[in-house]
């Protein structure tokens with residue numbers, strides 16, 4: 001059996017300067033939800049998890065679950081890693097009769113959490129979205145290009161925190177970009 | 185740089201998007217009945233106007249959706265954007 005590892009395993013914690021915290025978000029699973037019918041997906045999620053669908057560029061959260069808007073008919077469910085397989089099966093079952101797909105993306109994306117007063121400014125040096133607290137309050141989400149690679153940025157609700165999801169293959173690029181952006 | 189208003193994500197910088205060419209460009213058919221000149225017309229010939237043009241863009245680094253933009257090729261002003269299949273204002277003078 002292969003051991004589960006992420007490219008962020010070797011990342012030293014707390015390496016960043018004052019005003020910026022950077023941490024890998026661990027033990028989370030990610031399910032991509034796609035549906036030709038939003039009401040069908042809405043019903044499946046409400047019955048299974050009690051989670052309402054978020055509006056465009058928004059996130060809905062309940063307990064350990066967060067549901068991220070990705071595009072029309074597409075959402076990403078951020079959930080505890082140990083729940084991923086059972087929720088994937090359960091949602092798949094509820095959506096069986098509809099044109100929908102539930103796909104496990106846990107190993108395709110990595111999740112970073114940036115915190116501290118400097119976090120918005122540093123991220124904004126690499127993308128064209130206003131991430132300052134008044135413009136990017138809790139529950140806000142943006143899919144954008146960060147440091148020239150596709151990224152999903154969202155505000156999980158904790159003060160001064162921004163989560164960043166990127167493709168696994170860009171992990172080293174993102175860490176080295178963050179280091180140099182922090183030095184500037 | 186253009187600031188393009190994605191119908192779903194709002195205004196973003198141009199590098200997040202890819203250009204998809206003028207619309208409408210209709211594929212002729214059926215293939216066995218189309219002469220070389222008509223294929224060449226379909227593949228290569230565009231209006232390329234000086235002024236207002238209707239074109240397709242995709243928000244490649246964002247929501248990855250295609251949409252239609254009315255843009256002025258001289259001033260780069262963008263008058264309207266809309267999801268594919270939804271009505272847009274007519275191109276004016």
Ligand SMILES: [Zn+2]
Nearest residue numbers: 190193243247
């Ligand atoms: Zn978009």
